[in-house]
Amino acid sequence: AQKVTQAQTEISVVEKEDVTLDCVYETRDTTYYLFWYKQPPSGELVFLIRRNSFDEQNEISGRYSWNFQKSTSSFNFTITASQVVDSAVYFCALSEAGRDDKIIFGKGTRLHILP
Amino acid sequence: DTAVSQTPKYLVTQMGNDKSIKCEQNLGHDTMYWYKQDSKKFLKIMFSYNNKELIINETVPNRFSPKSPDKAHLNLHINSLELGDSAVYFCASSQPGQFGQPQHFGDGTRLSIL
Numbered sequence: 001a002q003k004v005t006q007a008q009t010e011i012s013v014v015e016k017e018d019v020t021l022d023c024v025y026e027t028r029d030t031t032y033y034l035f036w037y038k039q040p041p042s043g044e045l046v047f048l049i050r051r052n053s054f055d056e057q058n059e060i061s062g063r064y065s066w067n068f069q070k071s072t073s074s075f076n077f078t079i080t081a082s083q084v085v086d087s088a089v090y091f092c093a094l095s096e097a098g099r100d101d102k103i104i105f106g107k108g109t110r111l112h113i114l115p
Numbered sequence: 116d117t118a119v120s121q122t123p124k125y126l127v128t129q130m131g132n133d134k135s136i137k138c139e140q141n142l143g144h145d146t147m148y149w150y151k152q153d154s155k156k157f158l159k160i161m162f163s164y165n166n167k168e169l170i171i172n173e174t175v176p177n178r179f180s181p182k183s184p185d186k187a188h189l190n191l192h193i194n195s196l197e198l199g200d201s202a203v204y205f206c207a208s209s210q211p212g213q214f215g216q217p218q219h220f221g222d223g224t225r226l227s228i229l
Contacts, residue, residue, distance in 0.1 A: 035217060039156075045205060045220035089156055102171055103218060105158040 002027045004094050004106035012112040013082055021077040021109045023092030029053075031097040034068065034075045039108070040088040051075065079111075087113045118142050121206050121221035128196060129229050135192045136224045138206030146170070147189035148207040148218060149181060158205070164189050193226075201228045 003026040013019045025034065036048040049059060051068050059066045063080045079086050092106040119140045128134055140147060148171075149161040163171040164183045178194045193200060203225050207218040 037220075043203065043225075044222045045207075047217040047219065050217050091158065102160055102163070104160075108156045108158075110156075 002029075002032075002094055002096055002104050004092050004104055006090075006092055006106035006109050008109045009107070010110045010112070012114060014114050015084055016081050018078060018080050019082055019111065021079075021090050021092075021111065023075045023077065023106060025073050025075065025092070025094045027073075027094060027096055029096040033095045035091075035093040035095070035103065036066065036075075036077050037091045037093060037105075038088045039091065040085075045091075048077075082113045084113045084115055087111060119206055119208055119219050119221040121204075121224050123224060124222065125225050125227075127227045127229065130196055130198060132196050133192070133194045134196060134226070135190055136204055136206075136226075137188070137190045138221060139188050140206075140208040140219070141187065142208055142210075142219060144208040144210045144219075145186055146209050147183065147186070148209075149189065149191050150205040150207060150220075152203040152205060152223070154202070162189075162191075196226075196228050198228050201226060 005024045008022055032053045034051045038046045038048055049066055056068050056070055065078045067076045089108045089110045091108045093103045095103045122137045146163055146165045148163045150158050151161055152158045160173050161175045162181045166186045167183045180192045181189055183189045203223045205223045206221040209216045209218040
């Protein structure tokens, strides 16, 4: 069965600190996709990144970076030099091949960036 | 231009009423979804439609009935509303056949049952 675990329910850091959001997934498939979405206080869901199971290269986009490690079934998300605008709930998600594009979401990590 | 739009944004109604939420996407996607986000922020898929055909139905009560008049629209009708239906409902769309495409979400409809 597919499952996504975000063990950190809530994190608070002071602005400009780096912060890592953890994501551990379970799947029996060898082909799958992992995602991160951001939900700011305004409520919308914003797509951040997609990573397929065959590509373990780390990704960097500005202050955001993602570390995908199949050996530990983890897809962690790091924000460098955090800003107040990064305050949001962040969701990690998994989609398996042949599952009708169904996405399973983790329970989310609420991130507070304190000024 | 709004890619996935839902109406209304807020819906306050009494228990027992019937209500509908509309969703439209202008991305040309073939697949649309409905998700429910509860008070703890947990997001769970309810339905998906591919080109007007039901693909996923995740053990949702029969009171919830999705309707897709065309592939750009997926409406959600809820009968006999209950207190537990209070949540934020998100519509989303994606392009299937290209496995792993990200889903694009609407801004959500906050449903409050009095």
